Amino acid sequence: MRYILLLLLSLNLFAVDAKLRIETDVEHRTRIALVDGSSVVNTKFFKMLLSDFKISGHFLADSTQHKEDFSSNFIAPALKSKEYVLKYKLDQTSGTKLIIRLLKASSGKELFKKSYAIPSHAKAPFLAHKAVSDVNNILKYPSVSWLNRYVVFARYTSAKQSEIILADYTFNYQKTLIRGGLNLFPKWADPKQQSLYYTSYAGVIPALYKMNIYSGSKRKIASSEGMIVCSDVNRNGSKILVTMAPQAQADIYEMSASGGSKKRITTFSGIDVNGKYVDNDSRIVFVSNRLGYANIFKKPINGRGVSQVVYHGKNNNAVDAYGSKVVYSSRVSKNSFGNNAFNLYLTSSNGSGSRPLTTTGTNQFPHFSSDGSVVQYIKHRGNSSSIGYINLKSKQSILFPLGGKKIQSIDW
Amino acid sequence: MIKKMILTTAVLSLVLLTGCGQTAPELKEGSNNNITDASALTGDAVSINENTYGNESSSMGNSSSDGFQSVYFGFGDYGISSGMESAISRNVSVAGQSSKKLKIEGNCDEFGTDEYNYALGLKRAKVVKDALESQGISPSKMVIVSYGESNPICSSPTDSCYGKNRRVDLRLIK
Numbered sequence: 001m002r003y004i005l006l007l008l009l010s011l012n013l014f015a016v017d018a019k020l021r022i023e024t025d026v027e028h029r030t031r032i033a034l035v036d037g038s039s040v041v042n043t044k045f046f047k048m049l050l051s052d053f054k055i056s057g058h059f060l061a062d063s064t065q066h067k068e069d070f071s072s073n074f075i076a077p078a079l080k081s082k083e084y085v086l087k088y089k090l091d092q093t094s095g096t097k098l099i100i101r102l103l104k105a106s107s108g109k110e111l112f113k114k115s116y117a118i119p120s121h122a123k124a125p126f127l128a129h130k131a132v133s134d135v136n137n138i139l140k141y142p143s144v145s146w147l148n149r150y151v152v153f154a155r156y157t158s159a160k161q162s163e164i165i166l167a168d169y170t171f172n173y174q175k176t177l178i179r180g181g182l183n184l185f186p187k188w189a190d191p192k193q194q195s196l197y198y199t200s201y202a203g204v205i206p207a208l209y210k211m212n213i214y215s216g217s218k219r220k221i222a223s224s225e226g227m228i229v230c231s232d233v234n235r236n237g238s239k240i241l242v243t244m245a246p247q248a249q250a251d252i253y254e255m256s257a258s259g260g261s262k263k264r265i266t267t268f269s270g271i272d273v274n275g276k277y278v279d280n281d282s283r284i285v286f287v288s289n290r291l292g293y294a295n296i297f298k299k300p301i302n303g304r305g306v307s308q309v310v311y312h313g314k315n316n317n318a319v320d321a322y323g324s325k326v327v328y329s330s331r332v333s334k335n336s337f338g339n340n341a342f343n344l345y346l347t348s349s350n351g352s353g354s355r356p357l358t359t360t361g362t363n364q365f366p367h368f369s370s371d372g373s374v375v376q377y378i379k380h381r382g383n384s385s386s387i388g389y390i391n392l393k394s395k396q397s398i399l400f401p402l403g404g405k406k407i408q409s410i411d412w
Numbered sequence: 413m414i415k416k417m418i419l420t421t422a423v424l425s426l427v428l429l430t431g432c433g434q435t436a437p438e439l440k441e442g443s444n445n446n447i448t449d450a451s452a453l454t455g456d457a458v459s460i461n462e463n464t465y466g467n468e469s470s471s472m473g474n475s476s477s478d479g480f481q482s483v484y485f486g487f488g489d490y491g492i493s494s495g496m497e498s499a500i501s502r503n504v505s506v507a508g509q510s511s512k513k514l515k516i517e518g519n520c521d522e523f524g525t526d527e528y529n530y531a532l533g534l535k536r537a538k539v540v541k542d543a544l545e546s547q548g549i550s551p552s553k554m555v556i557v558s559y560g561e562s563n564p565i566c567s568s569p570t571d572s573c574y575g576k577n578r579r580v581d582l583r584l585i586k
Contacts, residue, residue, distance in 0.1 A: 177460065216460055
């Protein structure tokens with residue numbers, strides 16, 4: 001009993017939530033002010049810069065949108081208490097051009113200057129992310145290159161209809177990659193995000209395709225009666241974990257990225273899905289109902305023996321992993337229907353060091369960033385849905401509103 | 413003397429350029445960093461309309477057809493209840509009268525997430541296939557596909573509505 005109480009106490013002590021989070025360690029973050037020197041002031045762009053600085057975990061950005069001449073080195077007296085001032089000039093008269101100048105707040109001296117130019121208007125959010133990533137790098141903080149990555153997701157448009165969308169991490173930029181029919185479970189195929197895997201229902205049975213998002217060329221990797229989903233890609237992109245059911249039984253297989261060879265990893269007669277590589281790709285964690293409810297287990301890829309990773313909750317139905325870190329969603333309410341509360345928990349592949357990451361609402365679809373430092377998730381609260389991010393080190397969190405259409409699957 | 417100066421400059425540069433954890437690092441002021449790039453963002457992704465390829469899923473109805481009856485399931489469950497046995501018998505009879513292949517589609521309510529819900533739909537389709545096979549329908553005549561939560565026929569937030577979505581549909585493949 002004493003240990004259970006201690007466990008519950010420790011779980012609550014480390015809870016982080018988008019709404020309740022108390023911003024700590026403020027004094028350790030770099031104070032920076034943003035000064036808009038554009039001829040046409042763009043509040044939306046300013047807010048994107050602000051969000052980027054916040055979720056980086058390294059900056060305490062002034063939330064006031066200051067305006068001033070871009071070229072001058074004058075620093076307003078009110079901003080001299082900051083450490084840095086970032087002056088920027090956005091021009092969207094032809095394509096999108098951005099120039100940034102990082103000034104030392106105390107002296108106004110220029111420390112860094114960079115210009116960016118792309119032909120697209122719509123991709124302006126990526127320039128904000130790139131600029132903040134560059135400022136972060138020039139100040140020698142740990143990389144936040146995950147700001148620059150594409151998010152890909154599938155959302156339902158009507159019964160048996162969906163679309164696969166490309167987005168920036170804030171969802172301010174969105175482009176439909178595939179529309180028409182039922183196309184689900186998009187998953188990045190390579191670290192550079194040139195290609196993705198997805199499941200197509202265009203045939204009688206579902207098929208897994210790999211498509212280059214720039215050329216549109218695609219190739220069938222495999223098909224399976226029942227279902228087929230690419231759940232994970234190993235670190236060098238040479239192998240994939242696939243949930244498929246060639247004998248009408250959903251199990252996890254490891255395949256070569258070309259689909260040429262496959263090896264069955266799980267053999268349970270119930271449900272085994274959502275395989276994710278852990279521990280240097282030597283094991284997988286996955287979701288299984290082998291105890292009568294959805295829970296998280298692990299298994300060596302080249303060995304026998306399944307072990308339980310999570311020992312709480314009665315519906316832990318989604319998992320992601322990075323290195324030895326594991327994040328999963330767990331239903332905490334007992335209702336069969338209605339507003340079920342799902343919370344996210346962080347643990348390790350051996351089940352140690354568990355702590356909740358959220359405490360309110362329905363939080364699902366957890367995904368680690370490309371460096372494992374940030375968790376992305378979907379949050380439903382009341383009638384609204386958001387895409388959320390939790391910086392695991394700084395404990396900063398941020399939410400961006402989503403449209404009304406139901407998201408089916410997401411990858412970052 | 414020159415060697416000393418080079419060594420001193422190198423040490424000073426190293427001190428100035430090395431970051432200091434979470435505190436704001438000092439920079440060498442006035443360094444020239446005028447760079448133009450972001451070339452990685454200039455590529456434009458494609459936009460494909462799959463309907464142009466004659467999509468199977470878009471051409472099909474959203475419930476049972478061809479005289480078959482849908483089979484309904486309890487929350488999170490994939491066992492056939494006694495109340496559904498008459499629907500199984502009816503479906504065996506209809507399937508036996510056709511030489512066409514039978515498609516068995518597993519569906520779920522919205523209370524699940526991505527892969528697990530699709531596996532649950534698959535288990536439901538499989539149990540209906542097994543029931544039909546046990547009553548004489550050849551397994552080679554049947555194909556099963558899970559549609560997870562993608563094919564609701566009811567969207568009201570009520571228990572009875574959710575129950576209508578936890579079903580297996582049957583149809584002949586055209």
